[in-house]
Amino acid sequence: MVERCGLTQEAFEDLAGHARRVEEAPWLEFLNGKPAFKVRPYGSRGRVVEWLTTCLCVQADQGHWLFAGQGLHIETHSKGNARPDGALAPLDNFVGQGEWASPDGVLMVVEVTSYDEDTDRRDRVEKPRAYAETGIPVYLLIDRGTCEVKVHSQPDGVRYEQVVTVPYGKTVELPDPVGIELDTEPLKNWVR
Numbered sequence: 001m002v003e004r005c006g007l008t009q010e011a012f013e014d015l016a017g018h019a020r021r022v023e024e025a026p027w028l029e030f031l032n033g034k035p036a037f038k039v040r041p042y043g044s045r046g047r048v049v050e051w052l053t054t055c056l057c058v059q060a061d062q063g064h065w066l067f068a069g070q071g072l073h074i075e076t077h078s079k080g081n082a083r084p085d086g087a088l089a090p091l092d093n094f095v096g097q098g099e100w101a102s103p104d105g106v107l108m109v110v111e112v113t114s115y116d117e118d119t120d121r122r123d124r125v126e127k128p129r130a131y132a133e134t135g136i137p138v139y140l141l142i143d144r145g146t147c148e149v150k151v152h153s154q155p156d157g158v159r160y161e162q163v164v165t166v167p168y169g170k171t172v173e174l175p176d177p178v179g180i181e182l183d184t185e186p187l188k189n190w191v192r
Contacts, residue, residue: 048112048142048190049085055182056088065091066110071100074134082130086110088178107177108138113145128152132160138178144191149184151175 053066066086074082081100088108094101109131111123123141131139132155139152139160147168152160153175166172168187174180 048144048187049110051186051190052086052110052140052142056178056180063090064088064107067094070094072103072106072109072134073100074103074136075130080130082109082127084109084127085112103134103136106136108140108174109136110140110142112142115145128160129158131155133157137176138174140174142187144187147188147191149182149187 049066049068053068057065066088068086069083070087071081071083072087074080086109087103087106088110089106093105109127111127113123124143128139128141132152135155135157137153137155141150141152143150148165149168149170149172151164151172151174152162153164154161162175164172166184168191169185171181171183174182
């Protein structure tokens with residue numbers, strides 16, 4: 001698949017490394033054998049990631065951290081790379097791994113939707129499949145377009161078998177291995 005778009009995995013990783021060094025450059029991903037661009041989380045979207053970091057790491061478990069923008073090797077069948085808005089993992093999980101790390105040890109990935117035209121395909125379709133294929137236990141989607149939180153869990157290697165959707169303002173359980181309840185009321189403040 002990679003050859004189909006004229007870009008090898010190695011060339012993509014080199015390009016992404018250079019783009020990351022440019023202050024305003026988008027983050028690059030490699031999904032379904034195709035390069036993809038992702039807007040960095042800033043403004044309200046960035047604030048959601050900060051809020052989640054406080055909820056998940058400071059209040060709940062000080063042995064883990066929500067790493068913003070850590071690149072992960074995903075998609076067992078098509079060798080992809082994704083840069084979730086957050087990856088919840090033990091504090092030293094990514095030490096020595098570089099820009100594109102193994103997803104081993106990742107408890108949950110987080111995506112916060114942007115208002116671009118690729119959000120539906122990328123965050124609601126491709127990423128849940130890719131993260132489930134990779135075996136990441138929980139995928140948390142903060143969907144600012146629908147004002148809902150979707151908690152995907154129980155990956156079976158193809159998809160997440162369990163998806164719980166709640167509107168902003170409700171409490172939702174982030175199942176094990178995260179194992180906390182999340183009050184989504186503050187999310188109402190960060191919708192466009």
